[in-house]
Amino acid sequence: MMAGELEELRRWDRECVWHAFTQMAEYNPLIIESARGCTLVDAEGRNFLDGVSSLWCNVHGHRHPRIDAAVREQLDRVAHVTSLGMSNPTTIRLAHRLVQIVPDGLRHVFFSGDGSCSVEVALKMAFQYWRQRSEPRPEKTRFVAFTDAYHGDTLGSASVGGVARFHDLFRPLLFESLRLPAPDGYRFPPNVDRSRLCEYYLGQFEALLAQRHEEIAAVVVEPLVQCAAGMVMHPAGWLRGVRELTRKYGVLLIADEVAVGFGRTGTMFACEQESVSPDFLCLAKGLTGGYLAMSATLTTTEVWNAFRGTYADLKTFFHGHTFGGNPLAAAAALATLDVFEEEATLANVATQSAFLSEQLARLADHPHVGDVRQRGLIAGVELVRDRASRQPYPWSERRGQRVCDEALRHGVWLRPLGNVVVVMPPLSIRQEELCRITQAVERGIAVATAD
Numbered sequence: 110m111m112a113g114e115l116e117e118l119r120r121w122d123r124e125c126v127w128h129a130f131t132q133m134a135e136y137n138p139l140i141i142e143s144a145r146g147c148t149l150v151d152a153e154g155r156n157f158l159d160g161v162s163s164l165w166c167n168v169h170g171h172r173h174p175r176i177d178a179a180v181r182e183q184l185d186r187v188a189h190v191t192s193l194g195m196s197n198p199t200t201i202r203l204a205h206r207l208v209q210i211v212p213d214g215l216r217h218v219f220f221s222g223d224g225s226c227s228v229e230v231a232l233k234m235a236f237q238y239w240r241q242r243s244e245p246r247p248e249k250t251r252f253v254a255f256t257d258a259y260h261g262d263t264l265g266s267a268s269v270g271g272v273a274r275f276h277d278l279f280r281p282l283l284f285e286s287l288r289l290p291a292p293d294g295y296r297f298p299p300n301v302d303r304s305r306l307c308e309y310y311l312g313q314f315e316a317l318l319a320q321r322h323e324e325i326a327a328v329v330v331e332p333l334v335q336c337a338a339g340m341v342m343h344p345a346g347w348l349r350g351v352r353e354l355t356r357k358y359g360v361l362l363i364a365d366e367v368a369v370g371f372g373r374t375g376t377m378f379a380c381e382q383e384s385v386s387p388d389f390l391c392l393a394k395g396l397t398g399g400y401l402a403m404s405a406t407l408t409t410t411e412v413w414n415a416f417r418g419t420y421a422d423l424k425t426f427f428h429g430h431t432f433g434g435n436p437l438a439a440a441a442a443l444a445t446l447d448v449f450e451e452e453a454t455l456a457n458v459a460t461q462s463a464f465l466s467e468q469l470a471r472l473a474d475h476p477h478v479g480d481v482r483q484r485g486l487i488a489g490v491e492l493v494r495d496r497a498s499r500q501p502y503p504w505s506e507r508r509g510q511r512v513c514d515e516a517l518r519h520g521v522w523l524r525p526l527g528n529v530v531v532v533m534p535p536l537s538i539r540q541e542e543l544c545r546i547t548q549a550v551e552r553g554i555a556v557a558t559a560d
């Protein structure tokens with residue numbers, strides 16, 4: 110690309126494109142022109158390792174020949190067919206395939222376009238379910254959600270969200286959820302022993318359900334890892350405890366696996382690790398291998414049956430998105446699932462996540478590293494001003510961002526969550542690439558914590 114042309118693109122990028130979660134007054138264009146495997150190539154031909162999977166969605170690397178071919182083949186048939194009253198073979202096959210691989214009992218798939226909508230759909234279905242099942246319970250209208258939860262940015266999904274700096278401003282527009290603290294393995298109450306963390310938080314959860322289950326429609330959780338919260342990792346047994354208590358008190362369970370689904374935590378779905386089958390499973394990011402916009406909300410036959418009737422019964426789910434179930438995205442998703450089998454992707458996650466934890470162990474004794482936590486190929490390194498008291502750096506110092514700025518100079522692209530440096534590479538990552546990522550993180554931390 111000619112220098113003048115690139116300058117013009119940069120100007121247009123700063124002035125015409127309003128970037129997500131980005132302060133446009135400070136935005137410095139980074140224009141990626143192509144990619145292959147885990148490497149992004151910018152318009153000047155510089156290479157960067159994609160250390161956070163293009164925001165947690167890329168699975169098998171970029172331009173995977175199998176997925177590229179599947180999308181091209183679909184393009185030769187049809188690019189889009191609506192899901193309003195009609196269908197297409199690719200989307201049908203994907204729905205059937207998903208039902209085969211998800212936890213037991215989830216038999217019906219509603220497609221939409223992004224993770225926020227997959228949660229929005231689960232919330233609305235849960236609400237409507239209680240109104241029109243055979244023994245209606247219309248007073249069950251409330252949702253329980255956890256501190257620092259992130260379920261998306263539409264008003265419904267943000268209502269169950271709890272990240273102060275994203276959601277507080279919009280509170281007047283949101284419905285009110287019942288909010289409980291989720292167990293955090295790094296910051297927990299001083300009077301609670303780490304080994305009792307799970308019991309302590311389940312006790313609080315049970316107290317709420319015992320008191321208010323008659324008005325509660327559903328509980329929304331991010332299984333195992335609350336990613337946007339800063340890679341907050343729940344203790345073993347918590348998710349299963351939540352499932353048991355929701356059954357005991359007649360409350361639906363919505364599992365938001367938008368970030369943790371598709372192999373990220375070491376199993377295809379995070380719920381599997383606690384033998385949990387939710388009433389709703391929300392999938393997005395990795396569903397198409399990170400190729401195209403698509404999400405899915407899966408649910409049980411119990412829920413599905415409550416919506417069946419004649420048109421005049423008004424039991425239809427009156428909700429839909431123009432591009433829900435798009436066949437190009439479905440083709441990418443089917444190919445993604447094929448690649449999981451052909452390349453034994455989960456085995457690579459096991460190997461590489463063990464290697465990643467060896468590499469990250471070097472950071473554990475750094476005076477400004479408070480915590481190094483990891484589940485599969487999700488890792489968070491939390492920077493603190495003071496290790497002993499776990500005192501955080503003030504958010505305005507942007508220590509996490511400074512680590513990432515330095516990493517970029519070493520050819521690794523990362524994006525932090527406040528003071529947490531995130532390492533979340535594509536599941537196809539190789540050992541040599543992981544070495545480069547962790548070295549860049551190490552150098553970044555040295556520079557960003559020097560003052």
Ligand SMILES: *Cc1c(COP(=O)(O)O)cnc(C)c1O
Pocket residue numbers: 222223224225226228259260261262331336337365366367368369393394
């Ligand atoms: C990213 C994310 C969402 C929102 O998905 P979008 O596709 O960005 O709308 C919802 N829940 C979780 C857990 C996520 O990580």
